[in-house]
Amino acid sequence: MTDTEKTAVDAPAGTGEGLDARLVVERGTFRLDVPLSAAPGEVVALLGPNGAGKTTALRALAGLVPLSGGHLRLDGAELERTRPESRPVGVVFQDYLLFPHLSALDNVAFGPRCHGATKAEARAGAAEWLERMGLSAHAGSKPRKLSGGQAQRVALARALATHPRLLLLDEPLAALDARTRLDVRAQLRHHLADFEAVAVLVTHDPLDAMVLADRLVVIEDGRVVQEGTPSDIARHPRTDYIAHLVGLNLYRGEAQRHTVRVDGGPAITTTEDLTGPVFVAFPPGAVTLHRDRPTGSSARNLWRCEVVGLETHGDQIRADLTGELPLAADLTTIAAAELDLRPGATVWATVKATQTHAYPA
Structure with a gap:
């Protein structure tokens, strides 16, 4: 202190x-x-x-x-x-x-x-x-x-x-x-x-x-x-x-060791070893998007989502996603163009466990 x-x-x-x-x-x-x-x-x-x-x-x-x-x-x-x-x-x-x-x-x-x-x-x-x-x-x-x-x-x-x-x-x-x-x-x-x-x-x-x-x-x-x-x-x-104020995706759930079952949603794998009610947070920049389901990815967290909105966020594009896990993802303008992102498009979102942060609720 x-x-x-x-x-x-x-x-x-x-x-x-x-x-x-x-x-x-x-x-x-x-x-x-x-x-x-x-x-x-x-x-x-x-x-x-x-x-x-x-x-x-x-x-x-x-x-x-x-x-x-x-x-x-x-x-x-x-x-x-x-x-x-x-x-x-x-x-x-x-x-x-x-x-x-x-x-x-x-x-x-x-x-x-x-x-x-x-x-x-x-x-x-x-x-x-x-x-x-x-x-x-x-x-x-x-x-x-x-x-x-x-x-x-x-x-x-x-x-x-x-x-x-x-x-x-x-x-x-x-x-x-x-x-x-x-x-x-x-x-x-x-x-x-x-x-x-x-x-x-x-x-x-x-x-x-x-x-x-x-x-x-x-x-x-x-x-x-x-x-x-x-x-x-x-x-x-x-x-x-x-x-939202500090620019993080935030979820509440129940932890069992390195796995957090999100309230009303899927599981998130984290590096923290916790048990009981927790929060899990990660920045939009930690999210990687794919148009097809990735194979051989090292990310333990993988969710099927749908694009519901796109907006300029600083020098990047922020994608608002819904689906298995509602979240925000940041990517470059070039990456957004290459993925042909548009509202209604289906994407796969991945986040490495090392880029998540879990803490007691």
């Missing part, structure tokens, strides 16, 4: 520092019940499909949605009854929500002014933050004159200028184009690495989560289904959503 992981496990409960929350929100038929803790200096990403409750959780932390139950403590202080504007919380919204009539400098100075700083003090602090963000030349610019990346950095500076003990980031890179997103992600990672309090990030993008967060908390249907380090989540997905 790394020092960061030890801190994440030990800090909130043991020292009273950081975030210690159980967010219970009931809205109509939907119920959110999410325990969430984080140590100072830790970045936690909330992931999940649309409607899972990520944004509701973030708004509850900000005080914009009242809790129906549970608790919310930050550095040992109860926040449930604290007004949103009085909480030591900074928020960066997806659309930035900069004040259109204020310059970049005055947008950043707004928070400190609300917290009692003089105009001169607030503007001096804001100038320092803009310099740290590489935006000194744009201090006098109104938001409409800023690019998306510049506006995002002004919004981050505005959130950090009040020295919050909890920083909330709501899809902070979603409105950026691909090139700008790459640059701003790297800058955001740098600033979060220097942030000494707790940061909670909501994102749909697994790359944002993997790059920016120390720990991932995956929410589905209002509850936590898995949490851990990015590498652990990527290697041991426990739901179809997570498997």
